[in-house]
Amino acid sequence: MDNERVILSLKDIPKAWYNIMPDLPEQLPPSLNPATGKPLMPQDLAPIFPLSLIEQEMSAERWIDIPDEVIDVYKIYRPTPLRRAVRLEKALNTNCRIYYKDESASPAGSHKLNTAIAQAYYNKKEGVKRISTETGAGQWGSALSFACNILGLKCTVYMVKASFYQKPYRKSLMRVWGAEVFPSPTDRTNSGRAVLKGNPETPGSLGIAISEAVEDAATHDDTKYSLGSVLNHVLTHQSVIGLETKKQLEIIGEKPDTLIACVGGGSNFAGFAFPFVPDKLKGKQVRIIAVEPTACPSLTKGEYLYDFGDTEKLTPLMKMYTLGHSFIPAGIHAGGLRYHGVAPQVSLLVRKKIVESKAFSQNPVFEAAILWARTEGFLPAPETSHAIRCAIDEAKKNDKKVIVFNYSGHGHFDLSAYDAYLDGKLEDYEHPEEKIKEALKKIPEIGNA
């Protein structure tokens, strides 16, 4: 250990996940059953999730023990390093100190494995044989493929069509780990067929792929569905990131002034930042910033309303910042950030102004990623590069702050996006206000009256 890199030992892997539910500044608005308009009951979720995960989804316990079998698999890559970006600091000539929690160190290359392993474990324990899921950038799909492979389950992945063709090697990785992968929308499900009928050339979206994966699970007895973000239990599993980060900062005697992470559905942000929220609520001065793309500005331009989590309206209604479930974002390269909503727990904290939000467009994000790669060496995922952009802008203020951000994943499968940037072919995209208004008109009345 020195202050350029803080490495914990295997015994420092957290023994319990942190669930923010009892520490939220007010009660989380319950998710609603769209058929009845009433708060969701555990049995409503039983066709698609195993009972232990439903229990975690609704749990108000602050700490949830991590099973030994899950810790055993975590040992492949956890604890992850906390590193100091000294060469970037030098290039920026800043008096701020920049640290990053390196979640790219997992076999699948991102934080997504933290919940994939847990979800595969609980499914297996309850006799499930196959898990269906969606993936945007391919990071979540590859994490779940890896976890299912290690724990002996089959895995079916509906991959957003735009990413399927932009990132063929993510698909190959999933297949290496034994999963079957389809470009979504497919003609395998009613949801996919409905979308294709209206728009055969659609690039797809996470919302559509979720509809397909949920339908697959609901129509097969041996299959359950798994979501890589948004839900409470997913955010809880990700808390290992922030719990380790806290310990690592304590070891080197650093107190964070600014915490930053990118937001798609909200899981890496929550996992990284939530363990610090109780300190902030007790008065500790720390800014917590959630970063998203201008092409998918759920937190900065969306509205805080009840909405569906998917396009075909198969999921419960969640109170969250949303651009409307019918929203189809532009095909930006940060595929994992192209989601119309943000996790209800993260949304509530933004609503209560405990968390700030910022949006950046593609070119400044890739400019930051290139500066990062040329100073720190590692190649970041486009999603992660949103957090890097924000960290650089904060460090340029030269105000002696300690900035810590979550390095959610590597960009080894995103090289075509890097080529497009280096060739000057990337377009900045600002999602138009009229389109947001149009999509918000389609939001259901339930819960929003």
Ligand SMILES: Cc1ncc(COP(=O)(O)O)c(C=O)c1O
């Ligand atoms: C590297 C990386 N970071 C961040 C995200 C965003 O997801 P979430 O907001 O759930 O962390 C993704 C999603 O695929 C990702 O692949």
